[in-house]
Amino acid sequence: MSATPRRGKTRHAPSPMGQARYRVMLGLVLIGLALLAGRIVDLHVFDRTFLQGQGDARTLRVDPIPAHRGMITDRHGEPLAISTPVVTLWANPQDLPDDRIQRLRLAQALGQEPEALNARIERYADREFMYLRRRMTPVDAQEVLDLRIPGVHKRAEYKRYYPAGEVIAQLIGVTNIDDQGQEGLELAYQSYLSGEPGRRRVLKDRRGRLVRDLEVLQEAEPGGDLTLAIDQRLQYMAYRELKSAVDENDADGGVLVMLDADTGEVLAMANQPSYNPNNRAGLDPGGLRNRAIVDVFEPGSVMKPLAMSALLETGRFPPDTVVDTSPGWMVIDGYTIKDVANYGELTLSGILEKSSNIGMSKLTLQLDDPVVPERYRALGFDQVPGTGFPGEAGGSVPAPQVWSSSQWAALSYGYGLSVSALQLAGAYTAIANHGERLPPSLLRLNRPPAGEPVIEPDVADRVLGMMDRVVEPGTGARRALVPGYSVAGKTGTVRKSGGGGYEENAYRSLFVGIAPVSDPRLITVVMIDHPRGDAFYGGAVAAPVFSRVAGSALRLLDVPPDLLDEDS
The missing domain is CATH 3.90.1310.10 (Penicillin-binding protein 2a (Domain 2))
Structure with missing residues (x-):
């Protein structure tokens, strides 16, 4: 029998082209591996700071x-x-x-x-x-x-x-x-x-x-x-009494500033309305404003003692000067100036005691020089107080070239200019310190500052004595009396101005007081804005606030009483 050949896979020798392609690919892989190994050695041995820097950038933070x-x-x-x-x-x-x-x-x-x-x-989903x-x-x-x-x-x-x-x-x-x-x-x-x-x-x-x-x-x-110069004990009393007065008189607001008469330091500064800084939900932005420093207003009769100091220094008005204020009104430049009543003949002290606009006007109009506005500027009005408080107001005193006779007269009784409560308190340091004005300070001072002489000492003392007689039993400022202490002060009742002139039945009630007169320690300014109660005069609305605050403060500061019990 003949054998049948066995079938199987036929093997072919690799073609020369395939071998070459294989060798090329193998060579590329080996070269790549060699480059990679070289780079690894380079980064870990020769340039390791690069890897360390990259790692730090992903893990280290400042x-x-x-x-x-x-x-x-x-x-x-x-x-x-x-x-x-x-x-x-x-x-x-x-x-x-x-x-x-x-x-x-x-x-x-x-x-x-x-x-x-x-x-x-979801809103921040694309952020980190x-x-x-x-x-x-x-x-x-x-x-x-x-x-x-x-x-x-x-x-x-x-x-x-x-x-x-x-x-x-x-x-x-x-x-x-x-x-x-x-x-x-x-x-x-x-x-x-x-x-x-x-x-x-x-x-x-x-x-x-x-x-x-x-x-x-x-x-x-x-x-x-x-x-700060603030005494927190006095601040609490000032705020309590001011808030009570604003509420009782249904007023728009108010301010109280108390200065140390020896240093000019602000011992208390209260504002109404106020707000709770620890919970500002529903805050009224108006409550943020420090009205005592950034708001200005026409001060009215509280300027009369300061104007009187300028008039006395001219030498034109001796102590026995008498001014006839009858019939209680006068017309200047078509404007009518009035007193509350017909006070007749008044001495210089009587003009301040009765707060006579007629008396101040007649004295001022006898002069040719602008001594009153010059005195106001010397006392710090028309310039910022320099406390550093944001937005502190400088107020305004009109320039001489724009004055008419009526404006000249109005300045003497506190109209036609604007001041802040802090400026007003600072100006009265000159009356309390024998003519030397002290700059108000919100920060505690290590030593009293050097005063600036702006009023003749004997004139300042004389005006202080006049203000002492303003605050006596039976006067309009009697509610400012402090048991056991002598008080010098001046009331003010100012009509508020609006877009069309002065408003009807809208007033600011003011009182400025110095106590005790024998050795002044405190200067206090109280202003109640637009009281709507039965009373609106400064002596009825602002003076009682002064009495309560100043009385408590003098006792708390251990200031010795200077009046006998029967005189207090």
Whole structure:
């Protein structure tokens, strides 16, 4: 039998072209591996700083260290503004879980509505940062962090707290949510109070979570402490009495400024209306304004003693001068000037006691020189007080070239110019200090400042004596009397001006007082804006506030009484 050949696969020798292609591919792979190995050796041996830098860029961070904001205190060290540590929670929206239960737990811990939180997360979905809740107490923040929800982080911050609340709100001012001064002294001394933030290098994971503190690059420098001239005890009394008077008289508002007569320091400065700086929800912006410093008004009759000092210095009016004010009115340039009644013949002291516009006008119109407005400027009117408070007003005294006879006369009884309550109090330091004016200071002074001589000493003392006789039993200013202490003062009742001139039945009630007369210690200005009660005269509305505040302050400061009981 013949054998049948076996079938199988036929093997062919590799073609020369295939071998070449193989060798080329193998060579390329080997070259690539060699280059890769060389690069690895280069990075790890010769250029390892590159890899280290790239790694550090993804893990090392420089975080700020918040600086502690300086404290604001009263003259005795009692805190008026302090910063407390708080925690701000933030998140990387891209790392927050989509799980509905975790989102619900997070919203509940934050005290927020789940729908509102989810909407915010969606709005920030393409970003890596969003605030969850700012300035939480450390305890509340820790409850949120204990949930261990991915993407939630914390940041240490400070929150400003004002222990006195509304009592001194307009003077201290407020900070914003970033602890930056926005109003009042917080704004004026922002750079001094804020300090300098520090920096620290930290190690974080790819989700931004802190792994380890590495080093402090720069220590935070805390802000400086600010000591005010304010006496918090007097401030509380001033605010209480002012608020009570505004409420009782259904007034639009009011201010009270109390100065130390020896130094010019502001011991109390109260404003109405006010606000609570610790809870600004529903805040009326009008309450932010420190009316005692930034608002100006026509002062009226409280300027008469200051004008009288200028008239006396001319030498034209000896002590026995008598002015006939009959019939209680006069017409100048077509304008009628009136007194409350026909006082007839008045001495110079009588003109101040009766607050006679006619008497002041007749004296002033006998002069050719503008001594009254010049005296006003020398006393600090028509210029800012220089306290550094934001927006402090300078008021205005009209220039000589625009005066008519009626304007000349009006200036002598306090119309036709504008002043602030702080300017008014500062001007009266010259009467209390034998003619030397002291600049008002909101900060506590280490030593009394040098006074500026603006009134002849004997004239200043004489005017002080006239003001002493203004505040006596039976006078219009009798409600300013303080048991046990002599008081020099002057009332003022000013018609308010509007767009069409002076308003009907709209007044400002004022009183300026110095006590005790024998050795002046306190100068106090009270202004009640538009009282709507039965009374509106300064002697009925503002003078009682002075009596209560000055009386309490003198006793609290241990100022010895200078009157016998039977004379008080």
